[in-house]
Amino acid sequence: GGDGTLCRFLTCRREYGDDAAPVLLLPTGTMNAIANDLGLGRLEQGFELLRAISDGRLWHAETRASLDVIIGTSRYAGFVFETGFISRALQRYYENPSDRGNAIANLLTTIGRLLGAAGTVQNIAVGDTQLGAQSLFVSGITRMAFGLYPFGRSPLLPIVAEFRLSPWQQRLSWWRLASGHVSTLIASRALLLRPLAGTDVLMITTGAPVNLDGEMLFAGGADASATIEIRRGPPVELIRRVASC
Numbered sequence: 001g002g003d004g005t006l007c008r009f010l011t012c013r014r015e016y017g018d019d020a021a022p023v024l025l026l027p028t029g030t031m032n033a034i035a036n037d038l039g040l041g042r043l044e045q046g047f048e049l050l051r052a053i054s055d056g057r058l059w060h061a062e063t064r065a066s067l068d069v070i071i072g073t074s075r076y077a078g079f080v081f082e083t084g085f086i087s088r089a090l091q092r093y094y095e096n097p098s099d100r101g102n103a104i105a106n107l108l109t110t111i112g113r114l115l116g117a118a119g120t121v122q123n124i125a126v127g128d129t130q131l132g133a134q135s136l137f138v139s140g141i142t143r144m145a146f147g148l149y150p151f152g153r154s155p156l157l158p159i160v161a162e163f164r165l166s167p168w169q170q171r172l173s174w175w176r177l178a179s180g181h182v183s184t185l186i187a188s189r190a191l192l193l194r195p196l197a198g199t200d201v202l203m204i205t206t207g208a209p210v211n212l213d214g215e216m217l218f219a220g221g222a223d224a225s226a227t228i229e230i231r232r233g234p235p236v237e238l239i240r241r242v243a244s245c
Helices: 003-015 033-037 043-054 085-095 100-115 167-179 183-187
Strands: 059-064 067-071 074-078 080-084 124-126 135-139 159-163 191-195 201-206 210-212 215-218 226-232 236-242
Touching: 003 033, 003 074, 003 215, 043 059, 043 236, 067 080, 067 210, 067 215, 074 215, 080 085, 080 201, 085 135, 085 210, 085 215, 135 201, 183 191
Parallel strands: none
Antiparallel strands: 059 236, 067 074, 067 226, 080 135, 080 210, 124 201, 135 159, 159 191, 201 226, 210 215
């Protein structure tokens, strides 16, 4: 399945206390960010792996850092948490899930508002500190949607990323994020990166929408807010390739 299917699977698996078995992804979702991070962006690649493993071939897995996300009494497991402009874009996308062409156009239009002069600061706080950011990410993988690479990462150490882009930075940021050339954004503090260590607990209060691997966890709103706790979860083994002989 896609990123959301993997999120639901890991959430259920963690609930029942089994985090050890490796996972093979068949990328049948919308964005497939996690499969793309493994270099498995095409569905046929997943089926080739599945056939080879069924034939008894040895396989190799890569480790990715997972997240534990707690909202109220609900606990979720996944790889990429976001509150802010991406979640707002996903809301627009999910308004017309059966109309793929228009839905993707809506998604791109909403993202464009961040990268153009219309990007707005979201109501996001960490602890008692308002961030003044358009988006807050916590990610255990390198990529986000559309092949953007803002996160340098250790496979076992999630990265917290805050986007605080001025209007002129918004116009230039797409290319820099897509190419992974984010040093200018970091130097100007338009993109803030820090690790989420094993003992860290990130406490967030947000009025913006929230998603985990594309699954909407909170709708947001002018008169609504959610308090969210994020910790580093156990590493997850994801099958990437089979042995060459």
